[in-house]
Every structure is written in C-alpha cells, then in structure tokens.
Amino acid sequence: MSITKFFRNVSTEMRKVSWPKRKELTNYTITVVVTVVFLAVFFLVVDLGISALIRWIADSKQ
Template structure:
C-alpha cells in the first residue's frame, strides 16, 4: 500500500470512530467545568497553606 492509500484508510477509520463518540450535553459540560474549577481552587488553597506553614517553620528554625 502506498503512503497516500494508508493515510486515506486511516482518515476513513477516524471518521467512523468519531461518529461513535457520545458527546456530553451542555448540562454535563457545565457540571464538569464547575467541578474542575472547584478542585483547582481547593488544591491551590491547600498548596498555599502548606507553603505558608513550611515557610513559617523554616523562619522559626533560622
């Protein structure tokens, strides 16, 4: 098979598989986005507290 024929076959397979995908609706997308946002804020606050605590500890030792 030539490279062009292989590429065409691959692209056809990609189209077939893409049609099988179940895309999320707006509600699911909004819920997932909100969950990611909340987790990012939570982890950022946690890391800030750990950094602050360790900085305070190091300042007391020095």
Template sequence: MGFLAKIGTGFRKTSDFFRDGWMELKKVRWPGRKELTSFTIVVLVVVTLITIFFAIIDLLISQVLNLILG
C-alpha cells in the first residue's frame, strides 16, 4: 500500500470516528434544568462533606504528631 493510500485510509478512519461519535451523542438523554440543579447541589454537598472530613483528619493527625514529636 502506497503512502498516499495510507493517508487516505487514515482520514477515512478519522472521519468515521467523528461521525460515529456524533451519532452516539445524538442518543444521549441530556438532563433538564431541574435535574441539573439537583445533581449540582448533591455534588457540592458531597464535596463539602469530604473536605470537612479530611480537614478534621488532618487536624487530628497534626495534633498526634505534635504530641509525639513534642
């Protein structure tokens, strides 16, 4: 297979990839405004709780290390 034929095959594969990707995106059921708002609130609450959890763990570990190292 010649060089130009390989390039042509590569372009066809690339265009097939993007066409297939576009077809799959058309099948997606996108969330509405109400769902998106509730999902965003859930994410923010979970991130806040995890941040508080790790802050407490960090504080406890630093206190224990201060007691050990004096």
C-alpha cells in the first residue's frame, strides 16, 4: 500500500466523520472539565484524609 493511497483513504474517512456542533462541543467540554475538577478535589480530600490518619497513627505510637 502506497503512502499516497493511505492518505487518500484517510481523507475519505475524515469526510464521513460526524463532527459535533458548537453547542454540543461546548457541553462536552464543560462536562469533561467539571468531571476532572470534581475528581481532583475528591482525590485531594481522600489523600489528605489518609495522610492525617497515618500521621495520627504514627503519633499515637510514640
């Protein structure tokens, strides 16, 4: 298969793609950003909780 044929096939397939409208793309972007922020805060709280628990256990053994 030649490189020219490959890129021709890529071009053909890209024309078949159903691209999202601007409003859909905005909604998807907001959903992703909110999810990432929520998970970051969640794991921050979990990490701080586990760290505090380990410090409390370590301090109680001394």
